[in-house]
Amino acid sequence: MSYVIGIDLGTSAVKALLINKEGTVAGEASRSYPLYHEHTGWSEQKPDDWVDATLEALGELAAAIGPEASAQIEGISFSGQMHGLVLLSGAGNPVRNAILWNDTRTTAQCREIERTLGDKLLGITRNPALEGFTLPKILWVRENEPAAFEQAELFLLPKDYVRYRLTGERHMDYSDAAGTLLLDVAAKRWSEEVLAAFELPASFCPPLVESHGQTGTLLAELAQRTGLPATVKVFAGGADNACGAIGAGILSEGLTLCSIGTSGVILSYENDKNKDFAGKVHFFNHGKEDAFYAMGVTLAAGYSLSWFKKTFAPDESFDELLAGIEEVKPGAGGLLFTPYLVGERTPHPDSLIRASFIGVDGSHERIHFARAVMEGITFSLHESVDMFRAAGKTVNTIVSIGGGAQNPVWLQMQADIFDAKVVALENEQGPGLGAAMLAAYGSGWFESLEACAAKFVKHAKQYSPQPEAVEAYKGLFRIYQQVYAQTRSLNEALAAYRS
Template sequence: MKYVIGVDLGTSAVKILLVNQNGEVCREVSKSYPLIIEKSGYSEQNPEEWVEKTTAGLAELVAGFDGDVHDIEGISFSGQMHGLVLLDGDNQVLRNAILWNDTRTTRQCQEIYEVAGRERLLEITKNPALEGFTLPKILWVKEQEPEVFERASVFMIPKDYLRYRLTGEIHMEYSDAAGTLLLNVAEREWSGELLGLFGLSAEFCPPLVESHALVGTLSAGFATKTGLSEAVKVFAGGADNACGAIGSGILSEGKTLCSIGTSGVVLSYEKRNDLDFAGKVHYFNHSEENAYYTMGVTLAAGYSLSWFKDTFAGEEEFVEFLTGVDEVPVGSNGLLFTPYIVGERTPHADAAIRGSFIGVDAAHERKHFVRAVLEGITYSLNESLEVFRSSGKTIDSIVSIGGGAKNDTWLQMQADIFNARIEKLSSEQGPGMGAAMLAAYGCGWYPSLKECAEVFIETAKTYEPIPKNVEAYQKLFAIYQQVYAQTKELNEQLREFRK
């Protein structure tokens, strides 16, 4: 039996999967590392932590593997998007990585619009200038740390830096490059126009490769430290959302993913490179060659639920916390929640907006509030689906993964609010599985990612929308959509009182 390894470099931990040719996860290792938060809005990590924890994780995985280590043929990567790693001329890290959830760059985003023009930026990159993206971070370092920027030779994304440390080879693949605001997404090349406008050289950007591209083999030193063979083939990998889509079988038109973790993502496969969503949703290159995906983001999806539990139910387990939610009728007896507790991304890119409970009644019990939180998260994700549908997309089947796929009541709620069939996978491994599939495809196990998905991915259960619930939720969703506009000014006024 042959094996591949999928490495998912997340924000809080690296997760490593050993997967065989049947798509079965044979071993799984996770190693956590800290965030560095110097002040409000800052979020950084030491790239050396990624290397050390991945090395330790791979060594642990190999130590527990009872087969022939030479049967492990390939390794590929998934990772957190947008983060900035700067290297000098000797390929040494110049400063901590600035992560995707760092929000210090509001002024740089405005500068990008002023210099490039909002419409032209959307034409080239298909995305608006948001604090999380990479170009604003580059401009912040250029302005605030000029001595660091002066020494910078090349920039990288987190998982690409990790892969460089394994192989000694520097590349960036298209799905992560699409999240930098420097890629011409349709033409699949670095934008000379944007590089010129911001005084950046072409050499500052790594060479571009496909996600399944073979980019090297393990260095002798890294092989020794982990116990892996130097012959292990290393493939480029993809951005976490692109790999999550691959690991969920989102590989053809009409396929859509709902992923609820700390944040929430609705992602839909696109074959065309010329759709226009006016920046309302993200539009990125997929990790499948010559494919794309559109994506909407709810910043506090699962986080809204965990915040509510931690605040009002202490150490209670989630299973107990959600007890009784299935008894509460659609609409939570007139209670509505908006999950804007850390601001919002799609379709309202607004760092100042905050959440609301509306319609609180003396008859409401905790279970009503819990159901209202679940419904509010799902309404927010549905806003992204409505943007997709308004562009002419047909969405009638959605694969649900993450925390939202662990509760039957919530899965049925998704079917009713999204008005679509919901599919729950029999084995859900997310981006790590997508990375493993890229390695399997790169190793030649399957002639395409789609054929790999037919073996690796299986639907366990489906949930069909219930017509009477769909009708009720359509009325409730219309009310939900009014809340943002009617609370925006109130939240602006409250901003000065937030500590």
């Protein structure tokens, strides 16, 4: 039996999945590593912590299946947390800790990027300047740590650093490069105009490669350390959201991903590189060659329900909290919730806005509030679906993963609010599976990623929109869309009173 490994390098831990040719998970291992918050808003990690954790996870997988089976591992690929900055010296060593995607120190640099590039920013990079992206971090280091920046000759993203340490080769795939604000997304090349505007040499950027492209083989000493064969092929991999899309089979027009974790993501496949969303949603290169995806983000999706449970039912399970939720009709008895607990991203990039319950009256019970929270999260995600459709995209099938896919009532609610067929997965492995699929495709197991998905991605129950609920939610959604504008100034005034 042949195997591939998908490595998902997350913010808190790395997870390695061993997958066979049937798409079955034959083993998994994970290792955690610390986060460093030296100042408010800072979020950093030590790049070599990722490497050590990855090698330990690989060693555990190999030991679990034994040397004979380990010799049948053909390929390794990666999914990685996006945007994080790793600056390398000429000798290939990090000059400082990595600055992560959730670091917020770079507001001034974002404004500088906007002033310098103006309308060219969206025209080239297809994304607005946000604190999480990589270019603002580069500018911050140059301005605030000139001695460290003087040593830097190249930058990498997190998974690319791990892959470099495993192979000795430095590359970056298009899907991860799209989140740097340095890539001409449509042309699939580093933007000479952006680099020149900020006086960065072309040599500062690594060579670009497709996500399924082979970038080397495992270094001999690391093969010996982990118990993997030195012949194992190592492939570029992709950004976590791109790999999550691959792992959910989002590989053709009309297919959209709904992922509800702490935050929520609506991600839709796109084959038109010129599709213009005016920066209201993210537009990135896909892990599939010459494809793209549009993506909207709800900052407090699953977190909103977790907050509600912690605050009003701390000693109950989610099943107990939501018992009877299906008996409450759409609209929760005229109660609306906006999930702005920590601000919002799409379509309102606003750090000051906060959540609201609108329409509370004496007839409402806890179950109405719980239903309103679920509906509000889904309405927020639907804002992205609504924008996709307004831009001419087809959204008719949505694959739902994460916490929102664990509750049948919520899955039906998604189908009704999105007015689309919603599909759950039998065995949800997320970005790690997508990384393994890139290794399987790169290793020649399948003629295309679509053929790989047909084997590896297994659909479970489907939920179709119910016409009466669809109509009710259409009206409620238009009311929901008014709440942001009508509470914005109130929340700005209240910000001074927040502790």
